Amino acid sequence: MAQKTELPVSTTKEEPAWKQRAVERSTRAAKIRAEQRVVQFLDAAQAIIAEKGSLDLTVQEVVDRSRQSLRSFYQHFSGKHELLLALFENALSESAEEIRAATETEPDPVGQLQIAVRLLFEQSHTDQARQRRPLFTDFAPQLLVSHPAEVRVAHAPLLTLITEMMTRAAEAGQLRTGLRPRRAAAMVMQTAMFLSQSNGVAASENAHPITVDEAWEFCFSGFAGPGAVTGSATSQA
Template sequence: MTSASEEPAWKQRAVERSIKTAKLRAAQRVQRFLDAAQSIIIEKGSTDFTVQEVVDRSRQSLRSFYLQFDGKHELLLALFEDALSRSADQIRAAVAGHTDPIERLKVAIELLFESSRPDPTAKRPLFTDFAPRLLVSHPSEVKVAHAPLVVLLTELMEEAAAAGKLRPTVSPRRMAAMTMQTVMFVAQSSGSEDVAVTPISAQEVWDFVAHGFATDD
């Protein structure tokens, strides 16, 4: 029996099904907007597009767009977060084939460096145009977007610490955050048109973050 203050079980089930269906439809609408925006970015090679263009490409309504997003900025942020999340998933899959904690860290850091480097043949305005502006205007949003990468590197740091491969004084999470920022900054700053300058390699970056520059006493 149900008390007078409780909803009947059938009604609870009906409400739960309704909510589940509504969430699924909302997720599908969001994905169509994201796919439309991504295709426009690829075509134009920039983030210079209007909300109306995205709405038209997605074959949905302007009202539907503003039910899902506050505006173009939030749409771009969603695309940026999605790209970083996929990058973390790809790195996680790559390190899965290794068992040594330090080797897993090495693979992750080198892949993060390579994937963050400017590629003249690949137009990635989300990273070359939007991300730098976002870092200045909305640093807290950048922190949230990078969370999947920080979580992954923290896990790898914790594995290395548990195996006795890190200094006892090292905080895995703080080290993970500093490592991610260092690797991505070096990668994004290493593109040079001067052929006389030897590009920084992934191996050099790993050597720096793993060993620093001071000799052991």
């Protein structure tokens, strides 16, 4: 009768709890430092863009302004393009947060959409938007052609927020029959942003720029169903 050979039992040695805590603490500290360095680079780049009024900046200028090293920059960004993309994504994310906060007290879905369109449009007329304008008027169109996937990712927070509003409008019978909320949200978002961005390009004194009221009425007429009414008191405040 053949003897049964027992296979050795392999055991995985667990790291002591103190060592796991030390590693986690070290990783967390390194992450915080990395985030702080990234913010410094972004702030430096934003300041240079605001001063120049264009995207004509170099990596070295950003490094010098941030008072960090070139080595540190390339640890976080592959180059100028990725830095500008980070600024672009950050600007759109901030826009979504501003709109969400502004619409929290508006109960009517169409009222929420009106606030969203107005804010998207008017952002190009604020001091903060003027600092970001080259990102939208110069960088965004280039990015749309060369890196469409990155554009979709950057616009995701805004699109998600406006889709939520469109969905509530559809549930309330305020959306035109057959119009899908997400597609309607994409069209409204792109229309409002394009109109506001293009308004800043004309230099002629005789030009008649499109107003925020015109932009809203145009968007409203495109998605509104029979149950929708524009111009709630809250949304006009």
